[in-house]
Amino acid sequence: MDKTIKELHEMLQNGEMTSKDLIQESLKKSYEVQEKYNAFVTILDDAKETPVTNNLLSGIPFGIKDNYSTKDILSTGSSNTLKNYVPFFNATAVEKLLSAGAVPINKTVLDEFGMGGTGTTGHTGIVKNPWDSTRITAGSSAGSACAVAAGVYPYALGSDTGDSIRKPAAYCGIVGYKPTYGMISRYGLFPFASSLDHCGVLARNVQDVAIVVDTMKGLDDKDMTTWDSSTIHLYENLDGKVGGKKLCYIKELCDIENYENPTEELKRHLENFKEKLAICEKLGMEVVEVSIDKKLLSALPSVYVAISCAEATSNLSNLTGILFGSRGEGRNIMEMMMDHRTKGFSPLIKRRFVIGSYILQKENQERYLKNAQRVRRLLVDTWKNLFKTFDAVILPVGSGPAKHLDSGNDILTKNAEILEEHLQIGNFGGFPSITIPDGFINNLPVALNITGNCYDDENVLNIAYAIESAMPYKNQIAKEVSHE
Amino acid sequence: MSKYKAVIGLEMHCEFKSNSKVFSSARNSYSEIPNENISAVDMAFPGILPVVNKKCVRDALMMSMVLHCKQPEFMYFDRKNYYYPDLPKGYQITQMTEPVGIDGCIEIECNGERKKVFIHDIHLEEDTASLDHYYDTSCIDYNRAGVPLVELVTEPCLNSAEEAVTFLETMRSIYKYCDVSEADTKKGQIRCDVNISIMDWDATEYGTRVEIKNVNSFGGVRDAINYEIKRQSELKDAGRYSEVEQETRRWDEEEGKTIRMRSKVDAIDYKYFVDPNLPKFKIAKEWLEEIKKDIPLLPLERKEKYIRELGLSDYDAGIIVKERNYAEYFEECLELGIDAKTASNWLSTQILGQINEKEISLKEFYLTPTLLKQIVEEVNKGTISSKQAKEVFYKSIDEKKEPKSFITNDMTQISDKRELENIINTILEENRNQVKEYKNGKDNLFDYFVGQVMKNTRGKANPILTKDILKEKLNN
Numbered sequence: 014m015d016k017t018i019k020e021l022h023e024m025l026q027n028g029e030m031t032s033k034d035l036i037q038e039s040l041k042k043s044y045e046v047q048e049k050y051n052a053f054v055t056i057l058d059d060a061k062e063t064p065v066t067n068n069l070l071s072g073i074p075f076g077i078k079d080n081y082s083t084k085d086i087l088s089t090g091s092s093n094t095l096k097n098y099v100p101f102f103n104a105t106a107v108e109k110l111l112s113a114g115a116v117p118i119n120k121t122v123l124d125e126f127g128m129g130g131t132g133t134t135g136h137t138g139i140v141k142n143p144w145d146s147t148r149i150t151a152g153s154s155a156g157s158a159c160a161v162a163a164g165v166y167p168y169a170l171g172s173d174t175g176d177s178i179r180k181p182a183a184y185c186g187i188v189g190y191k192p193t194y195g196m197i198s199r200y201g202l203f204p205f206a207s208s209l210d211h212c213g214v215l216a217r218n219v220q221d222v223a224i225v226v227d228t229m230k231g232l233d234d235k236d237m238t239t240w241d242s243s244t245i246h247l248y249e250n251l252d253g254k255v256g257g258k259k260l261c262y263i264k265e266l267c268d269i270e271n272y273e274n275p276t277e278e279l280k281r282h283l284e285n286f287k288e289k290l291a292i293c294e295k296l297g298m299e300v301v302e303v304s305i306d307k308k309l310l311s312a313l314p315s316v317y318v319a320i321s322c323a324e325a326t327s328n329l330s331n332l333t334g335i336l337f338g339s340r341g342e343g344r345n346i347m348e349m350m351m352d353h354r355t356k357g358f359s360p361l362i363k364r365r366f367v368i369g370s371y372i373l374q375k376e377n378q379e380r381y382l383k384n385a386q387r388v389r390r391l392l393v394d395t396w397k398n399l400f401k402t403f404d405a406v407i408l409p410v411g412s413g414p415a416k417h418l419d420s421g422n423d424i425l426t427k428n429a430e431i432l433e434e435h436l437q438i439g440n441f442g443g444f445p446s447i448t449i450p451d452g453f454i455n456n457l458p459v460a461l462n463i464t465g466n467c468y469d470d471e472n473v474l475n476i477a478y479a480i481e482s483a484m485p486y487k488n489q490i491a492k493e494v495s496h497e
Numbered sequence: 498m499s500k501y502k503a504v505i506g507l508e509m510h511c512e513f514k515s516n517s518k519v520f521s522s523a524r525n526s527y528s529e530i531p532n533e534n535i536s537a538v539d540m541a542f543p544g545i546l547p548v549v550n551k552k553c554v555r556d557a558l559m560m561s562m563v564l565h566c567k568q569p570e571f572m573y574f575d576r577k578n579y580y581y582p583d584l585p586k587g588y589q590i591t592q593m594t595e596p597v598g599i600d601g602c603i604e605i606e607c608n609g610e611r612k613k614v615f616i617h618d619i620h621l622e623e624d625t626a627s628l629d630h631y632y633d634t635s636c637i638d639y640n641r642a643g644v645p646l647v648e649l650v651t652e653p654c655l656n657s658a659e660e661a662v663t664f665l666e667t668m669r670s671i672y673k674y675c676d677v678s679e680a681d682t683k684k685g686q687i688r689c690d691v692n693i694s695i696m697d698w699d700a701t702e703y704g705t706r707v708e709i710k711n712v713n714s715f716g717g718v719r720d721a722i723n724y725e726i727k728r729q730s731e732l733k734d735a736g737r738y739s740e741v742e743q744e745t746r747r748w749d750e751e752e753g754k755t756i757r758m759r760s761k762v763d764a765i766d767y768k769y770f771v772d773p774n775l776p777k778f779k780i781a782k783e784w785l786e787e788i789k790k791d792i793p794l795l796p797l798e799r800k801e802k803y804i805r806e807l808g809l810s811d812y813d814a815g816i817i818v819k820e821r822n823y824a825e826y827f828e829e830c831l832e833l834g835i836d837a838k839t840a841s842n843w844l845s846t847q848i849l850g851q852i853n854e855k856e857i858s859l860k861e862f863y864l865t866p867t868l869l870k871q872i873v874e875e876v877n878k879g880t881i882s883s884k885q886a887k888e889v890f891y892k893s894i895d896e897k898k899e900p901k902s903f904i905t906n907d908m909t910q911i912s913d914k915r916e917l918e919n920i921i922n923t924i925l926e927e928n929r930n931q932v933k934e935y936k937n938g939k940d941n942l943f944d945y946f947v948g949q950v951m952k953n954t955r956g957k958a959n960p961i962l963t964k965d966i967l968k969e970k971l972n973n
Contacts, residue, residue, distance in 0.1 A: 081544075082542075082543060082544040088543070090543065095543065098543070100542065100543070100544075101537070101542075102537055102542070104544060199544075199546060200544065200545070200546050201544040201545075202544055203543045203544050204543075204544070206773075207772075207773040207774050208773035234548065235546060235548060236546050236548075236774075237546070237547070237548050237549065237774065237775055237776055238773075238774065238776055323770065324773065326578075327576055327578050327587070327588050327768070327770070329587075330578065330580065330586065330587020330588055331541035331542075331543065331585060331586045331587050332543075333580070333582075333587070335582060335637070336540055336541070336542070336585065337542065337543075346582040346635060347580070347582075350580060350582070370768070373578065373768035373770060374766055374768060375766050375768070378768075378770070382770065
């Protein structure tokens with residue numbers, strides 16, 4: 014299970030092992046990982062082998078984040094509101110993988126409905142980082158990141174509204190990719206914020222994410238925001254030829270001078286990043302430092318909060334316990350709905366609903382929602398402007414390795430918030446964005462991110478593929494650090 | 498004239514026709530069986546997404562044009578957020594930012610007077626599920642959830658219950674003419690909200706506006722408006738106008754009165770925002786042109802045409818344009834060469850009489866214009882009398898056989914002058930007393946003689962010729 018998709022496929026075709034062997038190994042691993050890190054909501058003991066075909070994914074196990082609707086399989090969104098919900102239809106992305114012969118092994122834990130970045134707010138409890146179980150995986154695709162890093166299977170599905178694929182991938186030392194908005198159908202993905210939600214995948218190398226997204230993507234008549242990507246072939250186009258490509262990084266985020274009293278971790282993280290830029294140049298790419306108004310950058314987190322909370326409060330209004338979910342108690346329907354929601358949602362989610370509701374109020378919309386949308390437009394335009402000159406923006410992910418579960422133990426650098434949140438621009442603009450591991454700090458993985466223009470997924474993946482190939486972090490399986 | 502001027506604005510909701518629902522692939526069809534036409538989308542299971550039905554957008558745009566509204570450059574939808582058990586998603590997809598039409602107007606004809614009704618906007622949205630309340634349970638039927646609904650909002654420009662109902666009837670007829678809706682109130686396809694206030698005739702500011710929600714029949718609209726005018730007027734008369742509150746009321750059909758629901762102060766904030774799942778799309782000019790071409794000639798214009806070009810009376814024309822079917826039948830008759838007045842007479846009396854009596858639609862009616870022509874031609878030729886024509890008409894539809902098969906030689910009119918003269922001579926001989934009385938000035942006996950001739954010939958005597966001969970003989 015520590016192999017790449019292609020290697021596994023060849024072994025299956027050669028008869029070195031069977032789909033059944035892989036499933037058994039994956040299930041066994043699942044139980045170990047569940048025991049140690051609590052990554053799963055459901056383990057599918059009855060997972061069945063599929064015939065090995067020419068499809069690279071046939072017969073190979075994978076994981077599904079529990080906010081994907083899976084037919085006849087519990088799908089909770091890691092929320093008490095749906096703790097017993099068994100859907101009768103598959104998400105389009107899942108359906109496509111099943112058609113390819115891929116074998117789902119488990120449903121992975123997320124922050125409740127994707128609304129969190131720690132992996133600690135799912136209704137089944139905290140997901141721990143397989144590199145260091147005292148640390149977070151980040152979220153919301155926490156279980157998926159944990160399981161892929163721990164070698165349960167070569168890939169797992171994630172979803173990404175702010176950085177929910179790309180951040181946990183970084184903290185778990187793997188690859189996380191969300192393609193251009195609308196490339197993969199969102200039908201059947203439990204919504205968080207529709208204008209920001211993306212489906213995507215976590216795997217241990219760029220080639221694997223390319224293979225999986227090639228299968229997941231495509232026009233879907235059930236999702237009007239999908240577009241025809243039939244001319245895009247991510248896997249076929251990975252040739253590593255990046256000579257002459259132009260990358261830029263943002264001074265305001267990458268220059269240590271911008272941070273007051275930076276932690277040692279941040280220093281090392283940025284130094285490491287700079288070293289990787291040198292690798293990019295070695296590969297024949299041009300790397301340019303650009304400057305962007307700090308004021309604009311610093312507006313980013315609040316823009317994200319405003320838009321995502323507003324959309325979330327509306328998107329999750331269907332959870333009333335009337336048609337599905339546990340029926341609430343009360344003397345009338347309104348009371349029953351209120352009881353269901355009061356008991357079902359965690360305080361964290363309720364807080365977001367209150368913010369979202371406040372922002373959507375008639376008298377507040379102009380000041381909060383409309384202004385947030387304007388700043389979103391400004392940010393997206395700024396990035397689009399960069400893409401006129403550059404193939405992609407390359408930036409470090411977060412301010413260092415994974416934080417401790419008890420966040421009181423972490424000393425956070427002041428002003429580092431934007432560094433923590435900048436991946437959200439990928440969601441604002443619907444840009445293709447991929448995170449790959451780029452080194453270690455104290456034996457814990459750190460990562461860099463490459464984000465390109467809409468519909469330019471082939472280019473973005475190819476750049477990531479070239480850089481990945483020039484570094485020794487491809488296909489790594491988590492090795493737990495010792496706390497002696 | 499009533500003491501106060503009533504100011505009325507209407508919100509008319511009408512369910513539109515389509516194969517599938519406006520945002521889902523479930524069938525859009527009225528059903529008595531609950532939860533028969535439903536999909537995951539209608540029931541808002543987690544992860545569902547709306548997909549807009551192009552036909553519904555087309556029909557809504559057509560109505561926007563019929564109402565002389567401005568169409569937006571881009572089509573998009575908003576969410577109207579509120580919690581209610583009949584609203585599965587917790588929001589209704591509707592149009593707020595850019596309705597499919599704004600600032601329109603349409604003419605109505607009320608008591609022979611033309612009046613312009615101004616349209617604030619027309620927009621496309623989805624209907625909610627329907628609830629049935631029982632003693633200790635409520636049942637939800639999702640058949641209606643997601644049915645295309647077009648809401649039309651007028652400016653406050655109507656001044657009586659009669660005008661309001663006429664407007665609604667006009668719109669219903671237009672919807673049916675354009676074939677965008679069955680517009681059947683019995684199936685709950687039309688629902689209205691009424692906004693109403695009263696003011697002194699010379700006042701310049703509107704009075705306090707009361708909204709009456711969910712009135713489900715045109716009779717209900719009329720009664721609710723009249724009730725509310727009376728209620729508000731009585732309070733004003735008594736010097737207690739301040740008790741008229743800006744509020745929402747509902748119409749209780751059984752009690753025949755409006756009942757307070759909530760004050761405007763408690764109005765719900767629907768937190769509208771653009772639905773990100775339905776990307777905005779440009780409405781192409783070419784598409785609008787295409788839709789425009791499909792708009793049929795509407796009732797009032799058609800009526801004018803019939804009066805002006807065909808010389809029909811206002812009354813007859815009014816009957817024919819009432820439904821598109823009628824007008825089409827009529828026009829088919831004209832194309833077949835049937836004279837306009839003749840066609841109009843047949844249609845407005847015998848034919849409509851029959852379809853009303855048998856409760857069928859004109860489309861199901863056996864006697865097509867082609868078959869009608871067989872009867873009309875024989876009358877014109879003088880082969881059969883108009884009385885016989887009616888007999889043939891009824892026989893034909895009763896036995897579902899062509900009129901031709903009932904027109905026999907035996908029925909042929911007696912138009913031979915000599916033959917008639919002989920018959921008339923005999924009758925005059927047999928009625929000598931009456932002839933004497935007639936000649937002494939009892940003019941009304943003329944019809945008696947005509948009657949006798951008809952009786953004698955079993956109605957086959959040519960009436961004109963009969964009258965001519967009788968006049969000739971009696972007046973000499």
